[in-house]
Each structure stands twice: as C-alpha cells, then as structure tokens.
Amino acid sequence: MAPPQRSRTSTLACAFLTLLNDRLSESLIFPLLPFLLAGFSSDGRILGLLAGSYALAQFSFTPLIGALSDHLGRRPVIAGCVGGSVLGLGLFALTLSIDWSSIPWAAGSALPLGLLFLGRLVDGVSGGTAATASAALADITPPEKRAKAFGLIGVAFGLGFILGPAMGGLLGRINVILPLMIAVGIAVLNLVLVLAVLPETHPPEARLPLPRRRDLQPFSQLARVFSNPQVRRLCAAFFLFFLGFSGFTAVLVLYFKQAFDWGPGLAGAAFLVVGLVATVVQGGLIGPLVKRxxxxxxxxxxLGFVIAGCLLVALADRGNATTLVFNGVGLLALGTGLVTPCLRSLVSRRLDDSGQGAALGSLQGLQSLAGFIGPPLGGLAFETISWRSPLWLGIALMLGVVALVAGGLPNRSVKSG
Known part of the structure; x- marks a missing residue:
C-alpha cells in the first residue's frame, strides 16, 4: 500500500536534503584542502591521505549502518548519521579556526592534523546516510519506479557538484573557513528537518535481526552480496564503474592544467557542465527514459556515453581543447546520470524488500571502496605512464562494465522496461 502523500513528500524532501548534505560535505572541502592545510602541512601524501580518509571510513562502517537501518528503522539511523556529519564537519571547522601557534604546548605538534583526520573520519563513518536515504526511497516506491526515485541521488550529486565548488570558491575568497561554516549550517538544518518531519518508512513487521559481528565487517558484507547470483554481475559492474570514474576524475583538473594550461576558471566551468547535465538527466529525464x-x-x-566522453577528452589538444573537453564532460555527465540510478534499480529489483537497507548499503560500500582505491591508481598512472593514461584506463574498465551488464540480460522476473 502506497504511503499517504504528505508522508511521501516529507520522506522525499528529507532524503533529498540528506543526500545533498552528504555530497556538499565532500565537494565543499575537497577543492579547498590544499589551502586549508597550508598552515599545517604542504606534504602531498598528507593531503592524499586526508582526502581518502573519508571514503575509507565510509566503506568500513556502511555495512553496519545499512544493517542497523533494517533492524531499527530508517529514521533513527538517518538522524544519527546526520548528527555525526554535524560533529565531524564542526570539529574540522573548529580545528582550522584555532590559531595553534598561540598555544605553546600545541604549536608544532601533530595535534591539529590529528583532529583534522578525526573530523574527516567521523564525517566518513556517518556517510552511510546515502545508503539509508536510498533504502527509505525504496520503501516508499514500487519496484518499477525505483530508478526514477533513485534519480534523486543524482540530482543531489549534480547540485553538490554545482554548489560545492562554487560556494567554496566564492566564499573562500572572503574567508577560507567560511565555506566550512556554511556546510555545518546545512548539516544542522538537515538534522532539524529529519527530526521534525521524517516519517518512519520501514515498518516493524519488516525489521530484520542484526547479523553476526563478523558479517558486519565490510568485506564479509560484500562477499555475501557477491555470493548472490542474482546481483553478482551487477555489483561487480557497479564497483568497476566507480573505480574507473573516480580514477580519472581525481586527476582531471590536473590534466586540464598540464595538457592545456587551463586555470581554475575553465576547469571550474567544465565541472559546472557536469553538475548541470547530471541534475537535468537524473532529476527530470530518467523517469520517462526508464519507462520507455x-x-x-x-x-x-x-556506458557508451561515458566511453565516448573519455575518448573526446583524451584526444583533445591545445587547439581544440575547449570544444572537445566541454562536449566530452557533457557526455560523461549524461552517461553517469543514466548508469548510476539504473544499476542501483536493477540490483534493488532483484532482491526482496526485507534486505534493501543491507543491499543498498553494500552498493554504497562498493562505491566508497572504489572511491578510496581509484584516485591513487589514477594519480599513479598520471605520474608514471602519461597524463592521458587514467582516461584510457577508465575506458578499459568501462568496457569491462559493458561486458558484465550485457551478460546480465534481464530474465522474466526482472523485465527490461
């Protein structure tokens, strides 16, 4: 039975803001990290570790958060995760706001960096909000309409891609800490809204007992989902897609700078195109396209659009860079906007309703693991092989994803459209 319209609207609004907050907490901070860390360390290895700590913590704890949402319900878990985001972002902003040189016992110590890592880890641990919000969307949406509902994830991703770097760049000119304060404010608003209006979408009769402790370890959770022949190929495709995508996007701005001598203006405009296209596709087009x-x-x-986009960007030179790159990133955004909600929906539809939280949590875990492994691989290829090699590696991985998805031809129980 469909939930009342008011309850559905509240769920959609809370899920959307939760997903947007999850994306903003990353997109606001990541472009500013070199400037934020200037007073503590200029070591690129420290920067890389700090950037990857969020994804690592998210990967480690997402299975537990997904299982808790199946056991306790979506509302308390989302509230707890958003509260964790408030704490993590708040600690990060507070640490950067303190003049540590004026504190004799702390000046020159590793304490500030330790607190920064702790803030990112706390925020990453609570990053299971995306999986739990996705499970709430699955709870209130019939299987045949879940791809459209999961398009909200893409809209939040696109808006985060637009708002995060834009807010960080504009507000950072006034004060580099100001964007962080805005991020904390958005997280607090998110928490208030969840506590005030989010209904429980997972009824008590559908609750599941907590798995054994060993089954909540991230690799055990992934092994279990890969042991299910119904979703094994699709989960592998999901992981390889984000492994390739995160690998080449991590070095894309550096590639633009080295290959075409682009400054932050053109590079930022390219990412603005990505955000706009992804928002339009997953916000308005995905539902009608899936229906058809x-x-x-x-x-x-x-996947074909992603491969074509990578080819255009990889084949660009200084003479045609603007045309090829902007068309290429547009195709990348279009392809990503189609692939991510559709793969999530295909996995969701092949499972029964009782395990949606754990299953979607596993997908989030796969995405986080890929987000932790992909960027170092992309950076290593960039430095040791060639500037364009992360794009060629991405194309190779996307071809592997095509083979996996093509081999998963829908059977009678999961219709293709």
Whole structure:
C-alpha cells in the first residue's frame, strides 16, 4: 500500500536534503584542502591521505549502518548519521579556526592534523546516510519506479557538484573557513528537518535481526552480496564503474592544467557542465527514459556515453581543447546520470524488500571502496605512464562494465522496461 502523500513528500524532501548534505560535505572541502592545510602541512601524501580518509571510513562502517537501518528503522539511523556529519564537519571547522601557534604546548605538534583526520573520519563513518536515504526511497516506491526515485541521488550529486565548488570558491575568497561554516549550517538544518518531519518508512513487521559481528565487517558484507547470483554481475559492474570514474576524475583538473594550461576558471566551468547535465538527466529525464527503454538498455547506453566522453577528452589538444573537453564532460555527465540510478534499480529489483537497507548499503560500500582505491591508481598512472593514461584506463574498465551488464540480460522476473 502506497504511503499517504504528505508522508511521501516529507520522506522525499528529507532524503533529498540528506543526500545533498552528504555530497556538499565532500565537494565543499575537497577543492579547498590544499589551502586549508597550508598552515599545517604542504606534504602531498598528507593531503592524499586526508582526502581518502573519508571514503575509507565510509566503506568500513556502511555495512553496519545499512544493517542497523533494517533492524531499527530508517529514521533513527538517518538522524544519527546526520548528527555525526554535524560533529565531524564542526570539529574540522573548529580545528582550522584555532590559531595553534598561540598555544605553546600545541604549536608544532601533530595535534591539529590529528583532529583534522578525526573530523574527516567521523564525517566518513556517518556517510552511510546515502545508503539509508536510498533504502527509505525504496520503501516508499514500487519496484518499477525505483530508478526514477533513485534519480534523486543524482540530482543531489549534480547540485553538490554545482554548489560545492562554487560556494567554496566564492566564499573562500572572503574567508577560507567560511565555506566550512556554511556546510555545518546545512548539516544542522538537515538534522532539524529529519527530526521534525521524517516519517518512519520501514515498518516493524519488516525489521530484520542484526547479523553476526563478523558479517558486519565490510568485506564479509560484500562477499555475501557477491555470493548472490542474482546481483553478482551487477555489483561487480557497479564497483568497476566507480573505480574507473573516480580514477580519472581525481586527476582531471590536473590534466586540464598540464595538457592545456587551463586555470581554475575553465576547469571550474567544465565541472559546472557536469553538475548541470547530471541534475537535468537524473532529476527530470530518467523517469520517462526508464519507462520507455528500461534500466538495462539505459545502463548500456549510458556506458557508451561515458566511453565516448573519455575518448573526446583524451584526444583533445591545445587547439581544440575547449570544444572537445566541454562536449566530452557533457557526455560523461549524461552517461553517469543514466548508469548510476539504473544499476542501483536493477540490483534493488532483484532482491526482496526485507534486505534493501543491507543491499543498498553494500552498493554504497562498493562505491566508497572504489572511491578510496581509484584516485591513487589514477594519480599513479598520471605520474608514471602519461597524463592521458587514467582516461584510457577508465575506458578499459568501462568496457569491462559493458561486458558484465550485457551478460546480465534481464530474465522474466526482472523485465527490461
């Protein structure tokens, strides 16, 4: 039975703001990290570790958060995760606001860096909000409409891509700490809204007992989902997609700078195109497209767009860079906007309703693991092989994803459209 319209609207609003907050907490901080760390360390290895600590913590704890949402319900878990985001962002902002040189016993010590890592780790631990919000969307949406509902994830991703770097760049000119304060304020607003209006979407009769402790370890959780023949290929495709995507996007701005001598203006405009296209596709087009073509065909088409986009960006030179790169990143955004909600929906539809939280938590865990492994691999290829090699590596991985998805031709129980 469909939930009342008011309850559904409240759930959609809370899920959207939760997903947006999750994305903003990352997109606001990441472009500013070199400037924020200037007073503590200029070591690139420290920067890389701090940037990757969020994804590592998210990967480690997402299975537990997904299982808790199946056991306790979505509302308390989302509230706890958003509260953790408030604490993590707040600690990060507070640490950067303190003049540590004026504190004799702390000046020159590792304490400030330790607190920064702790803030990022706390925020990453609470990063299971995306999986739990996705499970709440699955609770209130019939299976055949879940790809459209999961498009909210892409809208939040796109808006975060637009708002995060833009807010960070503009407000950072006034005060480099100001964007962090705005991020904390958004997280507090998110928490108030969740506590005030979010209904419980997972009824008590559908609750599951907590798995054994060993089954809550992230690799055990992933092993279990990969042991399910219904979703094994799709989960592998999901992981490889984000491994390739995070690998080449991590060095994309550096590639623009080295290959084309682009400054932050052109590079920022390219990411603005990505955000706008992803928002339009997943916010307005994904529902009608799924209705007409089905998730399986759209996944393959989206992968084709991603491969074409990577080719255009990799083949660009200084003479045609503006045309090829902007068309290329537009295709990348279009393809990603189709692939991610459709793959999530295909996995969700192949499982029964009782385990949606754990299953979608596993997908979030796969994305986090790929987000932790992909950027160092992309950076290593960039430095040791060639500037364009992360894009060629991404194309190779996308071809592997095509093979996995194509081999998962929908059976009678999971129609293609």
């Amino acid at each position: 073509f089905g998730e399986w065909r759209l996944s393959l088409a989206g």
